[in-house]
Every structure is written in C-alpha cells, then in structure tokens.
Amino acid sequence: xxxxxxxxxxxxxxxxxxxxxxxxxxxxxxxxxxxxxxxxxxxxxxxxxxxxxxxxxxxxxxxxxxxxxxxxxxxxxxxxxxxxxxxxxxxxxxxxxxxxxxxxxxxxxxxxxxxxxxxxxxxxxxxxxxxxxxxxxxxxxxxxxxxxxxxxxxxxxx
Amino acid sequence: xxxxxxxxxxxxxxxxxxxxxxxxxxxxxxxxxxxxxxxxxxxxxxxxxxxxxxxxxxxxxxxxxxxxxxxxxxxxxxxxxxxxxxxxxxxxxxxxxxxxxxxxxxxxxxxxxxxxxxxxxxxxxxxxxxxxxxxxxxxxxxxxxxxxxxxxxxxxxx
Numbered sequence: 001x002x003x004x005x006x007x008x009x010x011x012x013x014x015x016x017x018x019x020x021x022x023x024x025x026x027x028x029x030x031x032x033x034x035x036x037x038x039x040x041x042x043x044x045x046x047x048x049x050x051x052x053x054x055x056x057x058x059x060x061x062x063x064x065x066x067x068x069x070x071x072x073x074x075x076x077x078x079x080x081x082x083x084x085x086x087x088x089x090x091x092x093x094x095x096x097x098x099x100x101x102x103x104x105x106x107x108x109x110x111x112x113x114x115x116x117x118x119x120x121x122x123x124x125x126x127x128x129x130x131x132x133x134x135x136x137x138x139x140x141x142x143x144x145x146x147x148x149x150x151x152x153x154x155x156x157x158x
Numbered sequence: 159x160x161x162x163x164x165x166x167x168x169x170x171x172x173x174x175x176x177x178x179x180x181x182x183x184x185x186x187x188x189x190x191x192x193x194x195x196x197x198x199x200x201x202x203x204x205x206x207x208x209x210x211x212x213x214x215x216x217x218x219x220x221x222x223x224x225x226x227x228x229x230x231x232x233x234x235x236x237x238x239x240x241x242x243x244x245x246x247x248x249x250x251x252x253x254x255x256x257x258x259x260x261x262x263x264x265x266x267x268x269x270x271x272x273x274x275x276x277x278x279x280x281x282x283x284x285x286x287x288x289x290x291x292x293x294x295x296x297x298x299x300x301x302x303x304x305x306x307x308x309x310x311x312x313x314x315x316x
C-alpha cells in the first residue's frame with residue numbers, strides 16, 4: 001500500500017501557505033521552487049485542492065494559490081482525500097461470490113462480507129485520526145525556525 | 159491509495175481454513191477453486207503467509223496449507239502485513255530538504271517532519287485497529303451459513 005508522492009507535496013504546500021500568512025496568492029512556480037518539484041505536476045495537484053475548497057486560486061500573471069479557509073478549518077483528511085481520492089484502500093471484489101459461491105443464490109451475499117467490514121473499520125480509524133488533525137495543529141507543532149526559514153526564503157525570492 | 163487484491167485473497171483463504179477446522183492441509187488448487195483465483199499467484203501469496211508464521215505448509219501431492227496457530231492467535235494485521243508488506247503507506251521523501259531547504263545545514267532537519275509524524279499517527283491507528291481484530295473474531299462475526307456452505311463445498315469437491 002502506498003500513498004502517492006502528491007500527498008507529501010500538497011501537505012507541504014498547505015503548510016507553507018499557512019506559514020506565509022499572506023493574502024497575496026503564491027504562484028505555482030514559487031511553490032515548486034520551494035521544494036524543487038515539477039511545476040506542471042504540482043499545479044495539477046493544487047488544482048484538486050481548489051476543487052475540494054481547501055485552496056483558492058487567482059488566475060493571471062500575478063496569480064497563484066492561497067488557503068481558502070483559516071488553517072484551523074482545514075483538516076489533514078481533506079488535503080489527503082483531495083489529493084489521493086476518497087476511495088477505500090481495501091477494494092472488495094466479492095471473490096466470495098466466485099468459485100464455490102457462484103452456485104449460490106445472490107441473496108446469500110446481501111450482507112457485507114466480514115472481511116470488508118473489518119477492513120473498513122480500520123480505514124475509518126485512519127480517516128478519523130487524519131480528520132482530527134488540522135493544518136493549524138501542524139503549524140503549531142512545527143519548529144518556529146522552519147516557519148521563519150520559509151518566510152525569509154519567500155522574502156528573498158520575491 | 160490501494161491495497162493489492164492479494165489482501166482480499168489471503169484474508170478469505172485464512173477465513174476458509176478457519177471454517178474447515180481440519181488438520182488436513184488444504185491444497186492451493188482447492189483454495190484457488192473456492193474463489194476462482196489463479197493458483198500460481200495464490201500460491202505465492204500463501205507462501206508469504208507461511209514465512210510470516212500465519213500458515214504452515216506441507217509439501218507433496220497431498221500437501222497444502224493450514225493455519226499455523228489457533229484463529230484467536232492470528233490478527234488481521236499479521237495477514238495484511240504479510241501480504242502487503244510492513245512499510246508505511248506514506249513515504250516521506252524529505253522534499254523539505256530540497257529547493258529552499260537545500261541551502262540549509264543538515265542538522266536543521268534532524269527532527270522528524272510534522273507531516274510525517276501526523277501521517278504515521280494515522281497509520282498507527284489503522285494498524286492498531288487491524289491488530290485488535292483476530293481471525294477468530296471474523297469467524298465469529300460471519301454468518302453460520304457461510305461456514306456451512308464452505309464445509310459442504312469442500313466435502314463435495316473432496
């Protein structure tokens with residue numbers, strides 16, 4: 001099981017936008033340079049956060065992205081789900097209805113399989129944990145020096 | 159994020175072996191037929207469960223697999239980790255040390271990134287949940303009819 005690299009990218013971009021505490025939109029080019037990421041791919045990821053209402057975007061030469069809401073109103077779950085999709089990691093393909101099960105009537109399989117129930121329960125624990133952590137929690141947990149470094153760097157690169 | 163199809167296969171096979179309550183090893187061919195799965199691929203998955211100590215295997219024409227331990231001593235986490243690997247789903251590639259971070263001294267990044275900490279915390283909640291559920295719990299939660307169907311089918315196919 002692997003989360004895509006996009007999750008690391010979007011979480012770091014949101015943290016950066018939170019640190020900058022600016023109403024000025026930040027361009028994809030600058031966010032990409034901050035982490036040495038490919039701008040076009042990063043832009044696609046950031047657009048999914050816009051669609052999810054986590055970021056807002058301003059078009060144009062001086063355009064870019066900013067947080068659409070205060071950091072305490074943005075959960076990690078929202079960022080992760082927007083980036084990675086909201087599907088369950090465990091996808092039941094109903095193999096219980098194949099082979100030996102294929103000769104059984106469909107109504108015998110109406111109840112959700114105990115395996116799916118158990119796997120979903122674990123995923124809900126994961127989701128609950130991510131939903132309980134906000135971007136504000138992460139900003140508070142990060143070293144002050146990291147925030148300062150980021151602000152300094154953005155001041156310098158203009 | 160997606161768990162491989164192997165997880166559904168191995169969980170169902172363990173459930174089936176638990177239902178059969180037999181000391182006779184069950185062949186890959188029979189387990190594959192139960193769910194209409196490709197025997198060679200399934201066998202590879204079951205071998206990883208043997209290496210993890212979840213199943214034991216008996217070689218030879220009348221050989222096959224059985225549970226290596228009583229179902230109450232086998233957790234879903236063990237089955238999932240054996241099948242899917244024990245790595246974290248979120249893989250931090252330390253992008254904070256690239257771009258703007260590349261000009262900073264390494265010691266500034268000794269502390270784990272808050273993003274990694276938060277993502278790990280969620281995965282630990284997932285793992286904890288899977289570790290709290292045993293194969294015996296699943297056997298108890300499944301409909302009695304499902305266990306009977308499985309035993310009948312294995313009696314018939316010999």
